[in-house]
Amino acid sequence: MKNILVIGSTGQIGSELTMELRKRYGNEHVIAGYIPSAPPTDVLMESGPSEVVDITCTDMILDVVKKYHIDAIYNLAALLSVVAESKPQLAWHIGIDGLFNVLEIARHYNCSVFTPSSIGSFGLDTPHVKTPQDTIQRPRTMYGVTKVTTELVSDYYYNKYGVDTRAVRFPGIISNVTPPGGGTTDYAVDIYYSAVKGEEFVCPIKEGTLMDMMYMPDALHAAISLMEADPSRLVHRNAFNIASMSFAPETIYAEIKKHKPDFKMRYEVDPLKQSIADSWPDSLDDTCARNEWDWKPQYNLETMTKDMLEKLSARLK
Numbered sequence: 550m551k552n553i554l555v556i557g558s559t560g561q562i563g564s565e566l567t568m569e570l571r572k573r574y575g576n577e578h579v580i581a582g583y584i585p586s587a588p589p590t591d592v593l594m595e596s597g598p599s600e601v602v603d604i605t606c607t608d609m610i611l612d613v614v615k616k617y618h619i620d621a622i623y624n625l626a627a628l629l630s631v632v633a634e635s636k637p638q639l640a641w642h643i644g645i646d647g648l649f650n651v652l653e654i655a656r657h658y659n660c661s662v663f664t665p666s667s668i669g670s671f672g673l674d675t676p677h678v679k680t681p682q683d684t685i686q687r688p689r690t691m692y693g694v695t696k697v698t699t700e701l702v703s704d705y706y707y708n709k710y711g712v713d714t715r716a717v718r719f720p721g722i723i724s725n726v727t728p729p730g731g732g733t734t735d736y737a738v739d740i741y742y743s744a745v746k747g748e749e750f751v752c753p754i755k756e757g758t759l760m761d762m763m764y765m766p767d768a769l770h771a772a773i774s775l776m777e778a779d780p781s782r783l784v785h786r787n788a789f790n791i792a793s794m795s796f797a798p799e800t801i802y803a804e805i806k807k808h809k810p811d812f813k814m815r816y817e818v819d820p821l822k823q824s825i826a827d828s829w830p831d832s833l834d835d836t837c838a839r840n841e842w843d844w845k846p847q848y849n850l851e852t853m854t855k856d857m858l859e860k861l862s863a864r865l866k
């Protein structure tokens with residue numbers, strides 16, 4: 550039986566991933582690591598063990614790995630793209646110094662490690678349409694710089710020390726549970742909250758700006774199924790392109806309007822978010838993930854929108 554530590558378990562992905570892993574491996578086998586400034590919800594706290602784990606502190610990680618005989622670490626500690634631009638040194642400290650702490654412990658205690666990358670690892674020079682798995686990665690944001698470094702360092706630990714590191718490049722993740730904070734793709738979550746609350750949505754991203762997005766259930770499935778994949782089939786490791794839908798603001802707005810005909814949106818473009826979005830791909834080619842570990846998403850814009858509106862309406866009423 551696997552014992553799993555989730556670092557960053559109270560964040561947007563971590564909070565749902567921890568619950569999904571508990572369903573799969575048993576509550577007692579999945580430890581929710583959190584920092585005191587982002588404490589767990591009651592659901593997370595009561596459904597299984599939790600421990601304070603600051604990724605920048607090696608001893609804290611080590612104590613938990615030893616105490617629970619951890620053999621897999623999901624490392625989700627990171628600052629998202631917009632926040633990372635205002636705190637670049639902190640973004641590096643958490644993303645890269647923290648990653649080294651995790652990988653060194655993984656090397657000595659034989660843990661597998663999942664540290665996600667992102668569409669943010671690409672840059673203006675990357676081919677933007679059907680971005681290939683192996684291509685130019687020259688991001689200009691600190692978020693992107695840490696993500697490319699994460700990919701390289703994770704591959705380094707696999708090649709040099711045999712640490713079982715695996716990752717995907719997440720697109721913008723859309724969820725009806727924990728809201729994101731400080732990302733460029735956050736608008737695609739915020740728009741649903743405005744629609745359900747009956748408020749006008751002010752869109753920070755320009756009409757026509759395409760970005761890859763994914764519904765949370767597919768993102769969770771991607772992380773877990775890659776970690777369970779047969780290693781002999783993996784040609785790539787850090788990190789796989791995965792894709793399920795790509796849209797611009799006017800397209801998601803039109804889809805929501807099918808359910809909420811009175812919903813209104815106007816544009817007030819945020820220059821920082823727009824410049825980051827312009828440097829990211831329009832759509833990713835995820836052929837390698839499909840071939841090497843049978844990746845296949847379940848949701849598209851239509852089915853995600855229906856589910857988001859139903860779930861949020863039930864919760865916010």
Ligand code: AKB
Pocket residue numbers: 629630631667668669692719720721722731732733734735
């Ligand atoms: C962000 O917008 O920063 C993230 C991402 C795509 O990595 N959601």
